[in-house]
Amino acid sequence: MHNERILQSELKETKAHYGDHPDKNMLIQALFPEGDAGDPRSVHYQRTLVRPAIQWGALFLHIIVVLLAAAGVFYLTRYWGAARWTAMFIAAMFTLGYCIVRLKRIILCIVRLYQHFAPDYIRNRCRFEPSCSEYMILAVSQYGAFKGTRKGIQRLKRCNPQGGGYDWP
Numbered sequence: 001m002h003n004e005r006i007l008q009s010e011l012k013e014t015k016a017h018y019g020d021h022p023d024k025n026m027l028i029q030a031l032f033p034e035g036d037a038g039d040p041r042s043v044h045y046q047r048t049l050v051r052p053a054i055q056w057g058a059l060f061l062h063i064i065v066v067l068l069a070a071a072g073v074f075y076l077t078r079y080w081g082a083a084r085w086t087a088m089f090i091a092a093m094f095t096l097g098y099c100i101v102r103l104k105r106i107i108l109c110i111v112r113l114y115q116h117f118a119p120d121y122i123r124n125r126c127r128f129e130p131s132c133s134e135y136m137i138l139a140v141s142q143y144g145a146f147k148g149t150r151k152g153i154q155r156l157k158r159c160n161p162q163g164g165g166y167d168w169p
Helices: 002-010 024-031 034-038 056-079 084-101 103-117 132-143 145-158
Strands: none
Touching: 056 084, 084 103, 103 132, 103 145, 132 145
16 A cells, blocks of 8 residues: 555656647656756656866877887888788788777777767767766776676667666776
């Protein structure tokens, strides 16, 4: 009996008669009053978007250093007498190894670039708190590149405008 009262008090009710065409905004207002603006599941929820500052100089410096190091490995391998395709393969493996070692920082940089450039209408679709991109940053920081990315992708699969709530990695 007590559980029934709790369930009935949590349900929201609105009345529409056969033949009536209620105004969509009136229906939304009845189902989700203004007091729900702090709840991420509410249609009235307004996310405060944070656009992270990108350190372009440091980003390009890292890219240039990797490219110069790969070129150095290529020319050093060629100097030791290896064939061109062998030297290209070794330089590519060096670059791939570097990217795997730095994968966590690369993923975090990609997510921050997304946060910086993605339009507001795309970033405001998420009804979770923290947002999916913030969740990805937290998951990768906490669990590492592989497990954190997997958790972030699973979160992206569950994200939709109808669901939502509070969800932490």
